[in-house]
Amino acid sequence: LDEPISLGYCNAGIVDQVGEKVNEFSVGDRVVSNGEHSEFVRINKNLVAKIPNDVKSEDAVFTVIGSIALQGIRLCKPTFGETIVVYGLGLIGLITVQLLKANGCNVIGIDIDEEKCKLANQFGITSLNPKFDDIESAVYDISKSGADGVIITASTNSNELISQSANICRKRGRIILVGVIG
Numbered sequence: 001l002d003e004p005i006s007l008g009y010c011n012a013g014i015v016d017q018v019g020e021k022v023n024e025f026s027v028g029d030r031v032v033s034n035g036e037h038s039e040f041v042r043i044n045k046n047l048v049a050k051i052p053n054d055v056k057s058e059d060a061v062f063t064v065i066g067s068i069a070l071q072g073i074r075l076c077k078p079t080f081g082e083t084i085v086v087y088g089l090g091l092i093g094l095i096t097v098q099l100l101k102a103n104g105c106n107v108i109g110i111d112i113d114e115e116k117c118k119l120a121n122q123f124g125i126t127s128l129n130p131k132f133d134d135i136e137s138a139v140y141d142i143s144k145s146g147a148d149g150v151i152i153t154a155s156t157n158s159n160e161l162i163s164q165s166a167n168i169c170r171k172r173g174r175i176i177l178v179g180v181i182g
Helices: 063-076 091-102 114-122 135-143 158-169
Strands: 011-014 030-033 046-048 083-087 106-110 127-128 147-153 169-176
Touching: 030 114, 030 158, 046 063, 063 147, 063 169, 083 091, 083 135, 083 158, 091 106, 091 114, 106 114, 106 135, 114 127, 127 135, 135 147, 147 158, 158 169
Parallel strands: 083 106, 083 147, 106 127, 147 169
Antiparallel strands: 011 030, 030 046
């Protein structure tokens, strides 16, 4: 909070004004946007979507977070039955593992927070914690040949995750960086 930057990157609200060349939205429309947390935001029309009447604003606000998770998955190009590892089981990571599971993938979630691992387990995801598990051995035991892909949604100053990702991937495996690492 000591940094002079805008916080957040998603919100839901009511359109108060529209620009001259904006025809997609009207004053009073309920929208979700990729904008900072603020009472009023000015957003490019390409970063705004109308919220359907049957969707609550509290649910719609997850659109931007979900799109970040989905973009990582799209870049990974997983196919049915592949084993995909997700490093980092924060909000984006937990959405990512659920979308991968729904896509028919075998998913392994990795996090140093045991509570996040337990939450992933509740979604039917195999979770590993580097504090307790030998990640490389466990991934090879589960996948039999190495992961088909790794999606990193974690944030760390270390380069260890990218190095370990290369070690747990099979030949021609894919590594996608969504989070921030050293």
